[in-house]
Each structure stands twice: as C-alpha cells, then as structure tokens.
Amino acid sequence: MSYKLFIPGPIAVSEKTLCAMTQPMIGHRSADFVALYQAIQPDLQALVYTRDPVYLSTSSAFGAMEGALRNLVKKKVLCCMNGAFADKWHDVALRCGKQATALKCDWGQPVDPAAVRKELATGAYDAITLIHNETSCGCMSDLPAIMAMVREFPEVVSIVDTVSSFSALAIKKDELGIDVFITGSQKALALPPGLSLISASKKALARAATIADRGYYFDFLEFHKNHEGGMTTSTPVISLIYALKSKLEDIKAEGVEARYARHARLNKQVRDWALAKGFKLFPKEGCGSVTLNCFANTRNVDLVALNNVLKTKHGLVIDGGYGKLKGKTFRISNMGDETDATIVALVQALNAALTEMSRSA
Ligand SMILES: Cc1ncc(COP(=O)(O)O)c(C=O)c1O
Structure with a gap:
C-alpha cells in the first residue's frame, strides 16, 4: 500500500x-x-x-x-x-x-x-x-x-x-x-x-x-x-x-525567500490546527521548529491507533513520538514540497481520523 x-x-x-x-x-x-x-x-x-x-x-x-x-x-x-x-x-x-x-x-x-x-x-x-x-x-x-x-x-x-x-x-x-x-x-x-x-x-x-x-x-x-x-x-x-x-x-524556480515563507506558513497552519484541538506545543514557547511541529499529547490520544487510521483510511503517516517521548508527543512534518493544499488535506484527514476514533471509543 x-x-x-x-x-x-x-x-x-x-x-x-x-x-x-x-x-x-x-x-x-x-x-x-x-x-x-x-x-x-x-x-x-x-x-x-x-x-x-x-x-x-x-x-x-x-x-x-x-x-x-x-x-x-x-x-x-x-x-x-x-x-x-x-x-x-x-x-x-x-x-x-x-x-x-x-x-x-x-x-x-x-x-x-x-x-x-x-x-x-x-x-x-x-x-x-x-x-x-x-x-x-x-x-x-x-x-x-x-x-x-x-x-x-x-x-x-x-x-x-x-x-x-x-x-x-x-x-x-x-x-x-x-x-x-x-x-x-x-x-x-x-x-x-x-x-x-x-x-x-x-x-x-x-x-x-x-x-x-x-x-x-x-x-x-x-x-x-x-x-x-x-x-x-x-x-x-x-x-x-x-x-x-x-x-x-x-x-x-520557487525562490528561496518564497520557500522560507512557505515553510513558515505551513508550519503555522499545522500548529494552529493542533492548538485549536486542545494539544500543546512540546518545545518551549517561541522555540518551535519551522519544519515540523512536536505536540504534547495532552488529549491522551492513542497515537498508534490514530496512525493506523491515518495510514489505512487516509493514506498518510505522522510520527508517534521519538525515543523517550514515544506516545507522549507526536510530530508532523511540513518540510520539503508541501503546499497549502497538501496541508489542508492533512488537517482534514487528522480531523476525520480523530472523529472516527472518538465514535468507535
Ligand atoms: C537533527 C538530526 N541530526 C542528525 C540526524 C541523523 O541523520 P541520519 O539518520 O540521516 O544519519 C537526524 C535524523 O533524523 C536529525 O534529525
């Protein structure tokens, strides 16, 4: 798949x-x-x-x-x-x-x-x-x-x-x-x-x-x-x-300044989504990365189950936390070739997966 x-x-x-x-x-x-x-x-x-x-x-x-x-x-x-x-x-x-x-x-x-x-x-x-x-x-x-x-x-x-x-x-x-x-x-x-x-x-x-x-x-x-x-x-x-x-x-072709601005904008879009959903940024305020967001799993979502739904039903994968932060945080990348459209699709998939999980809970 x-x-x-x-x-x-x-x-x-x-x-x-x-x-x-x-x-x-x-x-x-x-x-x-x-x-x-x-x-x-x-x-x-x-x-x-x-x-x-x-x-x-x-x-x-x-x-x-x-x-x-x-x-x-x-x-x-x-x-x-x-x-x-x-x-x-x-x-x-x-x-x-x-x-x-x-x-x-x-x-x-x-x-x-x-x-x-x-x-x-x-x-x-x-x-x-x-x-x-x-x-x-x-x-x-x-x-x-x-x-x-x-x-x-x-x-x-x-x-x-x-x-x-x-x-x-x-x-x-x-x-x-x-x-x-x-x-x-x-x-x-x-x-x-x-x-x-x-x-x-x-x-x-x-x-x-x-x-x-x-x-x-x-x-x-x-x-x-x-x-x-x-x-x-x-x-x-x-x-x-x-x-x-x-x-x-x-x-x-894109221009570096446009590239930098795109990364900053898409990073904020993902961050705004997660904060609105009740998650918190894991790193200290003002020190969040511009290429990924690491969120504290403040809603205690089953991240393995979330990723399973995302992967099987929506065709995408996020990260369920690295090393000692596994399960306690999740990370979403906005680096590379992402666009406003792909981030919108990501956010829609995240919303749908969370809704599906709360229904089946
Ligand atoms: C900041 C940082 N440094 C070093 C590495 C190690 O890179 P690699 O696994 O490609 O050797 C990584 C990998 O994710 C990283 O994120």
Whole structure:
C-alpha cells in the first residue's frame, strides 16, 4: 500500500525528483561527473550562504557528524544537548575516543547561549557540536545568539548540524562563523536518504591537517582534494546527486525567500490546527521548529491507533513520538514540497481520523 509520509524525515519525494534519479549512470571519474559536480556547487554554496566548498558525502548525516569529530577534536569537544540526536552525537564522540563534555538541557528547551559561553570560557575545548533544529522534540535553538558566543573563542571549531532545518530558512554559515555545516538529503530537501552535505571552513581544514587519525572515508582533506578536481573521495551515490541537481532547480524556480515563507506558513497552519484541538506545543514557547511541529499529547490520544487510521483510511503517516517521548508527543512534518493544499488535506484527514476514533471509543 502506498501512503504519504508526514514524519520528520524521510519525507515524500516528488515524481520529478524520482525521475531525475533514473538517469543513466556515468563514471565518477568522468568529465560528465565533473560537470555535474561543478554545476551544482554555486547553488549549494548560495543555499549554505558560504564561499567554502560544499562536499558531497555518500552517507547519512551521522557519517558526516562522526567524521567531523574525527577530523577536528584534538583536545575536547563541548556537546550541546537538548534532544535525542544531540545525545547520540555526544555518544559518538565518546565512541571515537574523544574527550567530550555533555552540556545538557531538558528536551524541548533550546540550547542556552550563556551556558555555552560559560563552558567555553574554561578554555578546555577546541570544538563544539550543536544541533540547530532538534528533530526529536521539534525545538529550534537560537543559532545567531549561540554563534555570537562561540565566535568569542577563536580556538574553538564550531560544528553545526542543520539536518532538519537546512533550506527551510536562511542559515548564513559564513556570516555566523560556522566552521562545519552538516546536513542530510531526506529532510527539507525532500530527497531520498543517503547523501549528506558538508561545508568546512579554512580553519576547520587547518585543524584537520594537524590530526592524525582522521580515517579515510570521512577525511575532510580527502573531500577537499577531490573537490578541487570536481569529484568525491570514493564512488558517490550518483542517482542522488542527479536528484539534488533537480531539487536545486526547483528551489531556484520557487525562490528561496518564497520557500522560507512557505515553510513558515505551513508550519503555522499545522500548529494552529493542533492548538485549536486542545494539544500543546512540546518545545518551549517561541522555540518551535519551522519544519515540523512536536505536540504534547495532552488529549491522551492513542497515537498508534490514530496512525493506523491515518495510514489505512487516509493514506498518510505522522510520527508517534521519538525515543523517550514515544506516545507522549507526536510530530508532523511540513518540510520539503508541501503546499497549502497538501496541508489542508492533512488537517482534514487528522480531523476525520480523530472523529472516527472518538465514535468507535
Ligand atoms: C537533527 C538530526 N541530526 C542528525 C540526524 C541523523 O541523520 P541520519 O539518520 O540521516 O544519519 C537526524 C535524523 O533524523 C536529525 O534529525
């Protein structure tokens, strides 16, 4: 049975994107590949707001996130944590044998810029990890405010995960002083999973050059060397790169400002619906994500049953809560190619499913 995903990634992929992926294979050391790689660089750099290259990594985002730790942490990394993906990133740092401090706040609370500053001021750190948009609890931290603190510490390399916010709002890498910008394909870009993007500053590459155990697959210096020839370190997921090119064309055609406005508008439509139904936003007021809504299940709805009705009768799926929030929250994505019409249809389906469930209760 086919159904449409409104979970916060992977999300629905358009026919146009799927079609783009069916183009014939080309050799990854061929002139055709170099042309493809080089053709998308300017558009990627524009979307990342950077003059640095944007490397293509054939991996999900966690590959790039682990790679960043291996490339950049010599002394100790400060891991800002307010949700499941940040918790995991800290765990990954420890698994890589890195010294890492957990700067914890409750899930749903944004990362506190003052706490970041206080901890970095100890002088113990040479890197910081930060997730802009914690998908697990739908909380978006104030990146400009945090980066203003981080910039006070030039010895610290900043590694920022924009996995579930990239391309839904402006995140100005160079202006903010982000050293390593990481994102993935299956969120707001609305591509299938398997490709991640990494943009590293000169400072990050200089740090990497001083670190011995960078490995190979995620070695930033290998990414850079190959980038200069319009290639990737090893055989990339060429079908997804075709899809990325197609998506960049879509984004250009829509215009980024219109794209950002669309995400904000659709996000609010879903939020207004849920609040009117008596649910509450889970993250702190004013810190809700722009690409998804995470609602507290204040009506104690049976979320498994709700999703079952949605899937079997309405052909769509939402998320019933991540990790320790399973059953206590639900998440609805508005990222990617959603439109006013698809959100109206979603809301109608949610209303119908809730009514059906209350009738049969
Ligand atoms: C904010 C964030 N970071 C990292 C990840 C991990 O991405 P992946 O599973 O694609 O490696 C996710 C996945 O949902 C995420 O939402």
